[in-house]
Amino acid sequence: MTTTGTVLDDIIVGVREDLAPRRAAVPESEIARRAHAAAPALDARAHLVGDGTTMGLIAEVKRSSPSKGTLAEIPEPARLAEVYARSGASAISVLTEQRRFRGTLADLDAVRERVDVPVLRKDFVVEPYQVLEARAHGADLVLLIVAALDDARLRDLHALSAELGMQALVETHTPAELERALALGADLIGVNARNLKDLTVDLARATDLLGRIPAGPLAIGESAVASVDDVEAYAAAGADAVLVGEALVTSGDPADAVASYRRVARRGRPLPEGDRA
Incomplete structure (x- = not known):
């Protein structure tokens, strides 16, 4: 694991500890x-x-977060996922990290059984076992966080996901991380407005980085969406999609929120500032 900062490091320590009994139970x-x-x-x-x-x-089933604590109880994640899908969500993200996000693989199983759109296993993937586990539980996508992985492990996990027929959402936060994602040949590149080192959020930084993604991979804005205006900001920066959790589970009307975000027009990626005529 790459040393990245206290919050992310602590989360990954917990992820590895929680993985051990699952690996012991299922070789x-x-x-x-x-x-x-x-x-x-x-x-x-x-x-x-x-x-x-x-x-x-990508509409997220999200009970809790390290920065905000409890967001919503969500006793029936499959029912919420069904609302998302029926309202036009392109894909469903399911948190399976237990300690900070209160997610489980049972949530993933329940959602997979209920919806017919792609499902992302949203977790801190650092071991090949987790990629295999995601596919075994029906996930179509896995999240690979560049900040949490060295180049060799990032490459191996990306290759394994492709071997299993899945796609990987390769998450970045800095220009250096974006360069690593591009060198990998990632087809889906996420830009997270949240800094996983200290959990601060900067939408302007994310939109600037999105503008540096060339044609080819899909660009996905993550975090910092509280309203349609924020989705518009991501669209103006060239994002092809957004991943939204908190704003949906706390909205009071997730169906309406999903529909309103999906109505935002895609605008295409502008060139980085230095490349513009």
């Missing part, structure tokens, strides 16, 4: 068998692009 050979036997993964990129005219949306 890697068995989880690999289940992963390869799972139904084929859905094409997340195609769902996020849609008809190409409006912003894609």
Whole structure:
């Protein structure tokens, strides 16, 4: 693991501790068998692009966060996911990290059974076992956080997800991390407005970085969405889609929020400032 900062480091320590009993209960050979036997993964990129005219949306089932604590109880994650999908969400993100986000693999199983759009296993993936586990539980996407992985591990996990027919959302926060994602050949690049080292949020920094993503990979804005105006800001910066959790689970009307975010027009990525005529 790359040393990244106290919050992310602490989360990953917990992730590894929680992984140990799961690995002991289900050996890697068995989880690999289940992963390869799972139904084929859905094409997340195609769902996020849609008809190409409006912003894609990854709607997140999110009970809690390290920065805000409890957001919503969500006793039936599959029911919320169904509302998201019915309202136009391109994909569903399910938190499975236990300690800070109160998520479980059972949540992932329940959501997968209920919706027919791609499902992202949102966790802090640092081991091949977790990628196999995601596919075995029906995930179509995994999250790979560049700040948490060295180049060799990032490359190996990205390759494993492709081997299993999944896609990886490769998350970045800085220009250096973006360069690593581009060198990897990532097809889905996320730019997180939240700094995982200290949990501060800077939407302007994220929109600037989004403008540096060249044509080819899909660009996805993550965090800092509280209203349609924030989705508009991501669209203006060239994002093809946004990932939204907190604003949906606290909105009081997630169906309306999903529909309003999905109506935002996609505008295409502008060139970075230095490349503009």
